Amino acid sequence: MVAIEFRHFKTGLLAALIAVGIGIQCHKAYAAESETLIVAGGCFWCVESDFESVPGVTGAVSGYTGGDIKNPTYKQVGKGGTGHYEAVRISFDPARVSRETLLNMFFRSIDPTDAGGQFCDRGETYRTAIFVSNNAEKSLANAVKAKAEQELGRKIVTPVLSAKTFYEAEDYHQDYYKGRKLVVTRFGPKRQAEAYKRYRKACGRDARVRQLWGSAAPFASGH
Template sequence: MIPLKTLKPALLVVLIAVGFTVKATGARAAETETITVAGGCFWCVEADFEKVRGVQEVVSGYTGGTVADPTYEEVVRGGTGHYEAARIYYDPAQITRPQLYDMFFRSIDPFDAGGQFCDRGDSYRSAIFAESEGAQADAHAARRRAEEELGREVVTPILDLGPFYEAEDYHQDYYKSDERLPVSSVGIAVPKKVAYERYRDRCGRDERVREIWGDDAPFAGS
């Protein structure tokens, strides 16, 4: 395999795009590995990466803070130090950790240290949480590739992975749920999946990612 760091951006994005397909299975294979990332709203990260070939499942959760087993309300209120994060379970025989990190950088605004898109505050900051020296090396290499392509410093930090707490059931698979919300900011009796789509559009996530990455944005508008 050609090392990703030697590829020009146009070829790199082609290889990234090869990873797309409908999610093959919801089961975690025996050879499954994980990465943990924070890219703003975890519903969006989950929706993006569950489209990737080789990804078995994405679980929304919280990490990076000091409070054990936090609730959603505690995290978004602030003071726990936690990020809204996503743990991505994948089959390394189908997609590699460097490819996933490259896709991650191209799914966020890597210049924003104060949140992501319309969501502001510490819980919405972007980060990669690396669980090993190998993951640290891969994450730093992916960040360098992003900086080389964009010609600017990327502010997304690469942090050591601590405890990861799964978010409440209410948040899992939000983007595809038919459960109706009695009242929401985007309407009354709206299915979660419709509320998610309206939220994502109003938040300007895809518009901003396309502005930064252009044709190298693998998820924008998908």
């Protein structure tokens, strides 16, 4: 009886180990399939909010990139002179949404004709850019840029740049658009989510994007 129970135990243990092994392999396969796209489109709260709504995007992280100062803070970047952009690292499943689709959406969610910032946010921190890691990504980004420029009928100044180290922004910037923390704003004390909505509208982001891109703007009609 004891021997039978032990055999059953070994059989169950083996099955459990096999299941765990399969789970690990599936997780590795999923991780290998995930890709990233880093873009700068003005306020990183807005870019993060826009792209986290896209099916196939598995996450978006606000941060800083493009400069040479290591581990920059929001205060440092905001003062200017660091070379860093407010940027967002978008993680996505290429089986569900392509890099080309995301790039097309990016151009149509910003004002790519403005070299001095975005909407009410001015200065080097808020310039637009696409960051690429290899020649294939560079060629694709430039092709999408040329297509967007032709559609818009105006010169696009958003550069395609070689990727540098991406530094994640402070925790309070992540998912700011849906935060519940009470913050003091020029509109008075507001929850982060409400403060974000008011800021976005006051900054004129969606109004300008609609003016430029009309019905081709993927996010402006939702705000």
